Amino acid sequence: MNDQQNPYDPYYPQQPQIIGYDAYGQPVYQQQAQAPQQPAYDPYDPYAGQQQAYGYDPYAQQQPPTPQQPAYDPYAGSQGYAQPGHDPYETYGGGQQWQAAAEPAAPVAAAPAGVPGQRPAPEPPAAEPSVPAARAPRRPDADEDKEYRTEQFSFIEEPDEDSEDVIDWLKFTESRSERREEARRRGRNRVIALVVVLVLAAVGGLGYLWSAGLLPGTGDPEERSRAAATGPQRRDTIVLHLHDTRGGGTSTALLVDNTTTQQGTTVLLPNALAVADADGTTTTLGKSVEEDGSSGTREALYNLLGAKIAGTWRLDTPYLENLVEYLGGIEADTDTAVPDPKAGKGADPLVAKGEQQTLTGRAAVAYATYRAPGEAEAKQLQRFGQVVGGVLRKMPSDAANATSAIEYLQQIADPSLPEKDLGASLAKLADHAKTGAYKTALLPVGQDGALTEGAGDSVVKDILGGKVTVLDAGGVPRVSIKDGTGEDAVEAARVVLVNGGYAFAGGSRTDSREKSEVVYGDDAQKATAVEVAKTLGLPADAVAKGKPSGSAAVTVVLGRDYEIPGAP
Incomplete structure (x- = not known):
């Protein structure tokens, strides 16, 4: 410009x-x-x-x-x-x-x-x-750059007419926010206090359980078992039959899982055990497995022992061999050397004697079924129990993996025990075996196949949680005989009882005694005991209340006063 x-x-x-x-x-x-x-x-x-x-x-x-x-x-x-x-x-x-x-x-x-x-x-x-x-x-278009x-x-x-209302509203909202914040603070304090109390209670409870040995894996298994035995207990039981496809014969055991005491037990059952078949006829366990099959044997064991059995696991020796191989072998303390049947004389034994011996599938089968000439059946059953314990220690504790091991066998299972249920049961038993809460027991049986004295308390009641059955499946009273005459009077008395309509529950010898006695356990069996005495020709004062042997409702103890029928 x-x-x-x-x-x-x-x-x-x-x-x-x-x-x-x-x-x-x-x-x-x-x-x-x-x-x-x-x-x-x-x-x-x-x-x-x-x-x-x-x-x-x-x-x-x-x-x-x-x-x-x-x-x-x-x-x-x-x-x-x-x-x-x-x-x-x-x-x-x-x-x-x-x-x-x-x-x-x-x-x-x-x-x-x-x-x-x-x-x-x-x-x-x-x-x-x-x-x-x-x-x-x-x-x-005013000039914005001019200074004022x-x-x-x-x-x-x-003045604003609503200013007082706005101030009051602000004060109200502020006080309400403060109250809410105070409530949240008190709530957080209560939650923190509750968490602290729960943590202290949990620590105290765990400390007590640890000191008492009640935590899993701590304390003496026997002590835990005795502590829990005072109340009602729950048990899951399956029966295992090992069929020797090469040498013949069977071996039977009950696998018991006591979920209350967290204990597992293998109960070995001799083949000589006297059981009653479906029609009430007395037979042995070995014959029942061969003739009556899984279902009939399971029912006979239930009638004898009073223990509920969930199902049957039939395991043939070739499948046992495959199972041990699948698990990578097992370990067992062997009590004898087992020769190799496929090797000649002078060859090394298939199973060596000693502690912590590693057994392959074929060696495990040979050791479980081995019975030396003249050796008692109980010896072979104990070896079978060792193999079962070794298998359980190597079996997975997870139900899914244990089921996979069973499915690997491709063996037709009993309909009463599907592969999934069997795998779950074996997984629980495997957990007990790995923690040391597992044992093996032999059911004591006399020469006549009847349960010996005390068997009902030590095995049937404590381990199986059962009760000796006094009646057979058909409702016929079961009568056992103990011969104290000094002569062989069992067979003559058995014939008389069977002809009289009673079921024979086995006989055995006992110490010689002067007078005979007819023993019943329940008051409901007193009348049966009186009839049994009349059938055998014994006086009415021979009837007495006591403890019958085995699964019999009435036990007859024959003395020298008993007149044997047909004797000169």
Whole structure:
């Protein structure tokens, strides 16, 4: 732009010369004639086309007014529109308001004498009216880069009618938030206290169980068994039949899982054990397995021992060999050396004698079925029990993996015991065997196949949880005989009893005695005992209450006073 000053441009006024100072210390300028000026056209100024008075421009430098025009009073009210040079669209701050013209402006005092053209001192500002003035509209093209002075603003604080309600609401919400936070804090404290109490109780309980030896894997298994034997116990029992497909014969055992005492037991059953078949006829366990099969034998054992049997696991010797191979071999303390039937004389034995001998599948089968000439059956049963224990120690404790081992055999299982149930039972027994809570027991049987004295307490009651049955499957009273005559009177007495309609439950020899006796256990069997005495020709005073042997309802002890039928 041209730097030459334009005398008609209000934004570039000419600077008058100071010729002196008045009584108030204000500078006195030289009066100059000023031509009327036409304000520049502003497209955003709604008052651009109207004639407006010339006056004070807040953004321009102060010029002295002409003598014909009153001096500008910044505190005087406007005449309803903006003063000349003032931007009506410019507002300063949200709280500033311009006062509307309500009263005429105060007259300007005359200049003091002696100073021509001197403007008098401005009057003190008048008090602001109580009615707020209307806000002037803001011009959109106002210069934003101009600096404002604090004396140009007048802030008015407008009272809000809802301020008290807002404050009350804020106080209410704040107090409610504090109450909620306090409730959460108390809740957290209660939870922490409860957790601490539970942890202390758990630690104390575990400490007591550990000190008492009741934790799994701690304490004496016998002590745990005796501690739990006082209450009702739960047992899962399956019967195992090992069929020797090469040498013939069978070996039977009961696998008992006492879930109450966390004990496992293998109960070995001699083949000479006397059991009753379906029609009440007495037979041996070995014959029952061969003739009656799994179902008939299982029912006969239940009638004899009073123990519920869940199912039967038939294991032929080739499948036992495969199972041991699948498990990677077993270990057992062998009591004798077993020769290899496929090797010649002088060859090394298939199974060596000693502790912790590793047995392959073929060696395990040979050791489980081996019975030396003239050796008692109990010896062979104990070897069979050792092999069973070795298999359980190598069997997986997980039900799924144990079931996989059974499925690997591809042997048709008994319908009463599916492969899944058998695997679950073997897994539990394997867990007992690995923790040392497993034992092997032999059911004591006399030469006649009857249970010996004390067998009902030590094995049937304590291990199997059963009770000797006094009646057979058909409801016929079972009668056993003990011969104390010094002669062979068992067979003659058996014939008399069978002809009299009783079931023979076995006979055995006993010490010689003078008088005979008929013993019954339950009061309900007293009448049966009296009839048995009459059948054998014994006096009525021979009947006495006591403890019958084995599974018999009545036991007859023959003395020398018994007259053997047909004897000379």
